[in-house]
Structure formats: C-alpha cells, structure tokens
Amino acid sequence: xKKNLITSVLMTIATTILLGxxxxxxxxxxxxxxFKDKANGQLIVQDGKVIGSRIIxxxxxxxxxxxxxxxxxxxxxxxxxxxxxxxGPTNQHLIDRVKTDVAANQADNPGQPVPVxxxxxxxxxxxxDISPAAAAFQVPRVAKERGIxxxxxxxxxxxxxxxxxxxxxGEPRVNVLQLNLELDQRYPxxxxxxxx
Amino acid sequence: xxxxxxxxxxxxxxxxxxxxxxxxxxxxxVFSRKSTALDRLCLPLERLIYRVTxxxxxxxxxxxEYAICFVFxxxxxxxxxxxxxxxxRFLPWYFxxxxxxxxxxxxxxxxxxxxxxxxxxxxxAGENTMSYFSQMVGLCAQNFLAGAAGLAIGIAFIRGxxxxxxxxxxxxxxxxxxxxxxxxxxxxxxxxxxxxxxGVPMNFHEYAVATSVEHDKQVIAQGPVAALEIIKNLGTxxxxxxxxxxxxxxxxxxxxxxxxxxxAIVLLPAALTHTFGRMVSRPQQGWLLYWVMIFLFTxxxxxxxxxxxxxxxxxxxxxxxxxxxxxxxxxxxKEVRFGVGGSALTxxxxxxxxxxxxxxxxxxxxxxxxxxxxxxxxLGEVVFGGLGTGLVSMVMAAAIAVFLAGLMVGRTPEYxxxxxxxxENKMVMLYALAAPMLVLPLTAVAVxxxxxxxxxxxxxxxxxxxxxxxGYASCFANNGQSFAGLSAxxxxxxxxxxxAIMVGRFGxxxxxxxxxxxxxxxxxxxxxxxxxPTDSLSFGVVLTAFVLVVTALSYLPALAxxxxxxxxxxxx
Numbered sequence: 001x002k003k004n005l006i007t008s009v010l011m012t013i014a015t016t017i018l019l020g021x022x023x024x025x026x027x028x029x030x031x032x033x034x035f036k037d038k039a040n041g042q043l044i045v046q047d048g049k050v051i052g053s054r055i056i057x058x059x060x061x062x063x064x065x066x067x068x069x070x071x072x073x074x075x076x077x078x079x080x081x082x083x084x085x086x087x088g089p090t091n092q093h094l095i096d097r098v099k100t101d102v103a104a105n106q107a108d109n110p111g112q113p114v115p116v117x118x119x120x121x122x123x124x125x126x127x128x129d130i131s132p133a134a135a136a137f138q139v140p141r142v143a144k145e146r147g148i149x150x151x152x153x154x155x156x157x158x159x160x161x162x163x164x165x166x167x168x169x170g171e172p173r174v175n176v177l178q179l180n181l182e183l184d185q186r187y188p189x190x191x192x193x194x195x196x
Numbered sequence: 197x198x199x200x201x202x203x204x205x206x207x208x209x210x211x212x213x214x215x216x217x218x219x220x221x222x223x224x225x226v227f228s229r230k231s232t233a234l235d236r237l238c239l240p241l242e243r244l245i246y247r248v249t250x251x252x253x254x255x256x257x258x259x260x261e262y263a264i265c266f267v268f269x270x271x272x273x274x275x276x277x278x279x280x281x282x283x284x285r286f287l288p289w290y291f292x293x294x295x296x297x298x299x300x301x302x303x304x305x306x307x308x309x310x311x312x313x314x315x316x317x318x319x320x321a322g323e324n325t326m327s328y329f330s331q332m333v334g335l336c337a338q339n340f341l342a343g344a345a346g347l348a349i350g351i352a353f354i355r356g357x358x359x360x361x362x363x364x365x366x367x368x369x370x371x372x373x374x375x376x377x378x379x380x381x382x383x384x385x386x387x388x389x390x391x392x393x394x395g396v397p398m399n400f401h402e403y404a405v406a407t408s409v410e411h412d413k414q415v416i417a418q419g420p421v422a423a424l425e426i427i428k429n430l431g432t433x434x435x436x437x438x439x440x441x442x443x444x445x446x447x448x449x450x451x452x453x454x455x456x457x458x459x460a461i462v463l464l465p466a467a468l469t470h471t472f473g474r475m476v477s478r479p480q481q482g483w484l485l486y487w488v489m490i491f492l493f494t495x496x497x498x499x500x501x502x503x504x505x506x507x508x509x510x511x512x513x514x515x516x517x518x519x520x521x522x523x524x525x526x527x528x529x530k531e532v533r534f535g536v537g538g539s540a541l542t543x544x545x546x547x548x549x550x551x552x553x554x555x556x557x558x559x560x561x562x563x564x565x566x567x568x569x570x571x572x573x574x575l576g577e578v579v580f581g582g583l584g585t586g587l588v589s590m591v592m593a594a595a596i597a598v599f600l601a602g603l604m605v606g607r608t609p610e611y612x613x614x615x616x617x618x619x620e621n622k623m624v625m626l627y628a629l630a631a632p633m634l635v636l637p638l639t640a641v642a643v644x645x646x647x648x649x650x651x652x653x654x655x656x657x658x659x660x661x662x663x664x665x666x667g668y669a670s671c672f673a674n675n676g677q678s679f680a681g682l683s684a685x686x687x688x689x690x691x692x693x694x695x696a697i698m699v700g701r702f703g704x705x706x707x708x709x710x711x712x713x714x715x716x717x718x719x720x721x722x723x724x725x726x727x728x729p730t731d732s733l734s735f736g737v738v739l740t741a742f743v744l745v746v747t748a749l750s751y752l753p754a755l756a757x758x759x760x761x762x763x764x765x766x767x768x
Contacts, residue, residue: 004261004264004265004268005268006250007249007250007251007265008265008269008272009272010248010249010250011245011249011251011269011272011369011372011373012269012272012273012276013276014245014248014249015245015337015340015341016276016333016341018241018245018376018381019337019341019376019381020332020334020336020337021333023336023340023381023384023385023423024332024336024420024423026385027385027388027389027392027398027422027423028398028400028420028423030389031388031389031392031399031422032398032399034389034392035392035393038392038393038394038397039392039397039399039422040397040399040401041397041399041401041404041416041418041446042395043404043406043416049407050404050405050407051406051407051408052406052408052409052416053404053406055395055446055449056416056445056446057445058408058410058412059410059412060410062410065409065410069532073440078414079415079417080323080324080403080415080416080417081321081323081324081439082321082417082439082440082443082444083439084440084443084529084560084680085529085560086529086559086654086655086679086680086681087528087529087559087560087655087681088560088654088655088659088662088681089526089528089560089562089563090510090563090657090659090762090765090766091654091655091659094510094511094560095510095511095512098511098513098514099513102512102513102514103513106513113513113514113515114513114514114515115514115515115522116507116514116522116524116526116527117522117523117527119511120511120527120528120530121528121529122530122531123443123529123531123554123555123556123557124438124440124443124444125440126445127445127532127533128445129531129532129533130532131521131522131523131532132521132522133515133519134522136521164200165450165451166452168203168204169204169451169452169454169455169538170450170451170452170454170534170535170537170538171200171522171532171533171534171535171538172520172521173532173533177409180409181409184409
C-alpha cells in the first residue's frame with residue numbers, strides 16, 4: 001500500500017518530466033527547424049508590421065472588401081477568445097440575427113437567397129474561409145465599389161479558390177484575407193477612407 | 197449523401213478496419229513483453245524509469261492491488277495538476293494581460309480531476325485561462341498519463357478474461373510505462389510533426405498583436421499547440437488548447453488534419469478489439485465486437501449527416517442547398533473547410549470515442565443531430581470508447597447480453613468458457629447501473645435548482661435541458677465535450693461535474709477489475725452443445741439490440757424532454 005503510494009508519486013514526477021517537459025521541447029525544436037513559418041502561426045508581415053495570420057479570419061466591414069462570416073469570437077474575430085455562438089437551432093436570437101444579416105446581404109442582390117455560410121457564425125469564430133458561393137454572392141457589391149468588371153473579380157475568386165484537399169477531402173473554399181489582400185494590390189480602393 | 201462525404205466516410209472506415217489487425221497484434225506484443233521493432237529505443241528508457249521509480253517489473257498484481265495503483269496514480273496526477281494550475285501565476289509563460297480568467301479553487305479542482313481521468317471537460321477557455329506552462333507540464337503530461345492508465349486498465353481486464361486459475365492481472369506500472377513508451381509517445385511525436393507541417397503552431401511566443409487590413413487590433417493567441425493537439429486525440433482525452441478546440445484553425449487547419457486527428461482517436465480503441473481476440477485466443481470474438489461497433493457507428497453517422505445536411509428550416513432567405521460551390525446544410529457553428537461531411541464525422545467519432553474534442557459546435561446542431569450525439573454518450577462508450585476503457589464497456593455489455601440471452605433460451609450464461617456467476621453478475625450490474633443512477637439524478641437536481649438553472653445563459657427550454665443532460669452524460673462517460681452554451685464555470689457545476697467524472701472513471705474501473713479478477717480465477721471449460729455461441733451473427737444482433745434497448749429504457753423519458761420535444765415543438 002505504502003510502497004504503491006510512493007511509486008505513484010515517483011512515477012508521476014518521472015513521466016511528467018519526460019512527457020510534459022522533454023517531449024514538448026523536442027517537438028518545438030524539430031518544428032522550428034523544419035517548419036518555421038507554420039510553427040510560428042503563419043503570420044503575414046507587411047512593411048515590418050504583422051497584419052494577421054494566413055489561417056486566422058479577420059473582420060471586414062468596408063463594402064469594397066469581401067466580407068468574412070459573422071463571428072462570435074469576442075466582439076468578432078477576436079483571436080484571443082475563440083468561440084461559436086452556441087445558439088441552439090431553435091433559439092429566437094439565432095433566427096433574428098440571421099434575418100437581419102440576410103436583409104443586409106440582400107441589399108446588393110435583391111431577392112436572392114444568401115449562401116448559408118455567409119449569415120451563420122463559424123464554430124471557432126475565426127473561420128478564415130467562405131464558400132465559393134458566398135464569394136460569388138458578394139461580387140456585385142465589390143465590383144461596384146471598386147469600379148471593376150465582375151468577370152475580373154470572378155477570375156480572381158477562381159484563382160483563390162482552394163480545391164478539396166487531395167481531391168476529395170473537405171470543401172472548396174476561399175480565404176477571405178488573402179483574397180482581399182490581392183484585391184487591394186491589384187485594384188486599390190479609389191477612396192481609402194471608404195475602407196473604414 | 198454527396199459523393200465527397202461518402203468517400204471520406206468510406207476511406208475512414210477502410211483505414212480503421214485495415215489497421216485493426218496489425219495494430220492489435222502490436223499492442224498484444226507490447227503488453228505481453230514480446231520483442232517489437234521499437235525495443236532498441238524504448239527498452240533503455242523503460243529500464244531507466246523502473247530504476248528511478250523503484251518498480252519491480254516482474255512482480256504481478258491481484259485485481260485489488262492493480263485497482264489501488266490505478267487510483268493512487270490518478271490521485272497523484274490530480275494533485276500535481278491542481279498545484280500547477282493554482283500556482284501558474286508564479287510559473288513561467290504566464291501572460292496576465294491575456295490569461296484573465298481567475299483560476300479559482302473549484303475551477304482548478306474540476307480541471308485537475310477532469311484531465312487526470314481523460315475526461316478533459318473544460319469549464320474554461322484555454323487561451324484566456326491557461327499559461328503555456330500549465331498547458332504543457334500540466335495538461336499535456338496528464339493527457340499522456342491518463343490515456344496510458346486507461347489503456348492499462350483495458351489490458352489488465354483482457355488478461356483477466358484470458359487467464360485461468362490465476363490470481364493476478366499483470367503489473368500496473370509496467371503496463372502504464374509500456375503504454376507510454378511503446379504506444380503513445382512514438383505516435384505523438386510523429387503525429388505532432390505531421391500537424392505542424394499542416395499548419396498547427398508549435399512555439400512559446402507571446403500572443404501576436406496584428407493590425408488588420410481595416411486597421412483594427414487583432415491579438416492572435418499562439419502557443420505549443422501541436423504537442424498537445426495530437427495526444428489529446430491519441431489518448432482519447434479531447435481537451436483543446438483553445439476554447440474552440442478542433443474547430444480553431446490553429447488546432448485543425450485543414451481537412452487532412454481533421455481526418456488524421458479522427459484516425460488518431462479511433463485506431464487504438466478499434467485495434468484493442470483484436471488485441472482482445474488474440475489474447476483470449478478467439479479472434480472471432482474480437483471481430484464480432486468490432487463489427488457491432490462499426491454498425492452502431494455508421495448508423496449514427498448517417499443519421500447525423502442526414503439531419504445536418506437538411507439544414508435549419510427556421511432560417512429564412514438563406515440558400516442551404518448543397519452544390520459544387522458550397523456545402524450548405526446547417527452551417528451555424530461549423531467551419532467552411534470541413535462542411536457538413538467533416539463536421540458530422542468528427543462529431544460522431546468524438547461522441548462515441550469518449551474524446552471531448554469537436555470541430556463544430558454541437559450546441560448548434562439540429563435537434564436530431566444533437567440527439568444522436570447525446571445518445572452516443574449514453575450508450576456508455578461501447579462504440580470504440582475511451583482508450584482501454586471502451587473495450588471494457590463493450591465486453592461488459594456483452595456479458596449482460598450473454599446473461600439475458602442465456603435466460604431466454606435456458607442455457608448457462610457462459611462467456612469465453614467461463615461462467616457468469618452471481619459475483620460476476622453483481623460487478624456487471626454495478627457497472628451498467630452506475631450511469632443512469634448518477635446522470636439522471638444530477639440532471640434532475642440541476643434543472644430544479646437555481647444554481648443549476650443559472651447556467652442556462654444562452655439557450656433555454658428543451659434545448660437548455662439538453663445542455664444540462666449532455667453535460668453530465670459527457671462527464672460520466674469521461675468524454676468531456678459539451679453543449680457549450682451551458683455556463684459551467686460555477687461552483688455548482690464544477691463540483692457536480694467533478695463528481696460525475698470521478699464515478700465515471702473509478703466507479704467503473706473498480707468493478708471492471710473485480711470482474712476480471714473473478715474471471716481470472718476460473719478454469720476455461722471447453723464449449724459444449726449447451727453453450728451459447730458468442731461469436732455468431734445472431735449474438736451480434738442480440739448484443740446490438742441489447743445495447744440500444746437498455747439505453748432507450750434508461751433514458752427515453754429524459755430524451756423526450758430534451759431533443760425530441762425541441763424537434764416536435766419547433767421542427768428544427
């Protein structure tokens with residue numbers, strides 16, 4: 001009895017050193033050696049400033065940008081407070097919120113049903129992607145705002161559409177931040193103030 | 197069902213099935229101390245650990261000694277973790293500006309119990325509560341230790357069924373050490389690097405502060421994620437590094453990581469069916485249990501997929517039809533990269549396999565989708581289940597099925613050539629009745645007390661009831677996932693869920709080991725014409741039906757008050 005009590009303490013300490021200290025340090029070392037960018041969160045640096053991460057979503061409100069999905073992380077896309085809305089399927093708050101968002105989205109596409117991911121919150125609140133359908137839905141607004149041809153925008157979306165991984169895993173998707181960065185590069189907003 | 201989801205499900209099942217035999221054999225070799233390919237690396241480490249901890253690897257333990265070691269080891273881990281959590285403010289890598297949730301005594305106690313039992317129920321949000329030190333030395337280590345301890349229980353249990361005229365079940369410390377060195381550590385090392393390659397961070401940097409394209413400040417939590425991410429799945433623990441768990445792009449960046457993380461959860465528990473079959477020298481018995489698991493698993497998966505793809509009819513003006521351009525379906529609380537297919541697969545895997553991770557918010561699933569997940573918890577982790585413990589649950593269910601079927605056709609209840617006598621049966625009953633006798637009263641107390649109802653801040657009505665029932669069912673099953681709308685970081689919930697966790701872990705392991713000890717003492721009698729064959733298709737059907745019927749008998753009234761009522765009232 002007493003012997004097993006002592007063994008359990010010794011065993012806990014020994015294995016904690018191995019698995020709680022040595023193991024994470026070895027993984028960190030190898031990860032930093034072989035996959036430096038990925039291990040450090042794929043941050044995007046422009047002009048010496050971090051502007052985000054390639055795989056973490058950002059909020060976009062300017063009408064010249066493609067918008068991300070609604071977010072329940074903190075006050076929206078708070079990457080230090082990931083969360084979903086946790087609203088049940090029959091919760092009136094959910095039904096009302098979607099109704100409001102649908103109305104806002106339909107302003108530029110009167111009467112068209114809105115792709116569902118564009119008016120629902122993601123599980124993480126940090127979803128970097130929207131569906132190709134949700135991107136296509138926003139083309140008229142962005143084209144008008146930037147004064148460019150819809151066809152060009154559709155091409156840009158096609159370029160930024162990530163296919164299913166290995167040809168069949170997951171869903172096709174468009175990374176909103178990377179799409180918008182390219183948009184800014186190719187077709188700068190005429191009135192930067194409008195971006196806010 | 198769409199082609200791509202079907203392909204993904206099929207590939208998943210094919211990989212799992214193909215690896216049952218090789219992995220099952222490997223596990224059998226590891227725990228029988230036969231030679232394996234990893235011996236040259238692991239043997240020196242193993243000897244070192246025995247020397248440091250003064251373990252005699254050749255000493256055998258009775259079932260009660262084995263159980264005592266298991267309990268002591270769990271308590272030692274709990275205490276260590278409790279102190280790490282309470283003291284994290286004084287330990288390295290603590291950022292007071294970000295780790296803003298206070299680590300109260302009841303939260304630390306709940307978390308410590310939860311992580312030292314593979315439950316990993318989380319009443320906190322990782323990125324604003326835990327320092328990197330707590331995440332690694334505390335939680336990551338416990339993910340390994342608790343997972344390995346569960347595996348040891350499973351192995352000792354199998355030995356009890358396999359041995360005859362024996363008083364002992366093996367040595368807990370040896371099983372634990374070998375589970376760590378030969379199984380979990382190599383898997384975790386390879387898996388962690390794979391995850392980093394796909395985009396899971398592994399660093400000790402402070403949170404990155406970004407200025408977004410539209411000039412907003414965005415603080416991006418960082419950390420040693422990959423090391424924890426892989427073992428949380430391999431050990432069937434499931435507690436996420438971040439609050440959003442496997443939905444967070446840093447925990448689960450691509451559809452491929454999602455598939456690999458799901459395989460990491462299921463492979464070992466599935467392979468244990470074959471380890472079991474080999475060790476009792478009746479491989480057919482193992483395969484029978486495996487196919488019963490696969491049947492129940494697939495049934496639930498198809499049901500969840502159907503319900504989630506149908507979408508939420510209460511949302512007006514949205515297009516939720518699947519097309520080449522979008523996944524469609526019920527996308528509230530789901531990530532675009534996984535869509536309905538990847539989310540349904542993960543939800544069904546984790547709810548079955550006692551793993552608290554998720555990549556979609558189960559609280560926002562449709563009523564029927566959520567019902568399946570809840571039912572999976574209530575089945576009593578027989579489908580894959582926790583590492584080691586899941587197999588125990590399935591065999592215990594088979595023991596009851598043998599008993600009932602024996603009563604019906606008038607044959608002696610025998611399993612694997614041993615009699616299920618009065619003593620054995622008492623242990624089986626304790627095992628089977630603990631869940632309804634604890635989960636239902638706790639739910640009743642919570643829904644009829646102000647302390648319990650105050651947790652319903654997001655959803656109310658039947659859905660709120662489901663949140664509470666789901667929480668206790670999850671804790672008892674040592675699963676740890678939640679309908680996370682429940683505000684669970686209160687003294688009431690921290691205490692009551694911790695109680696459900698403790699009973700679900702130790703209150704089940706002890707009767708299971710006692711059962712194994714009783715079985716080990718018996719002689720194996722050759723089967724006669726009076727023996728009910730337990731490796732036939734008809735027994736498989738009886739076992740499946742039995743698992744479903746007993747769960748339904750225990751919980752139908754409660755389910756009727758939750759998801760069923762919600763579906764009837766609102767149609768979603």
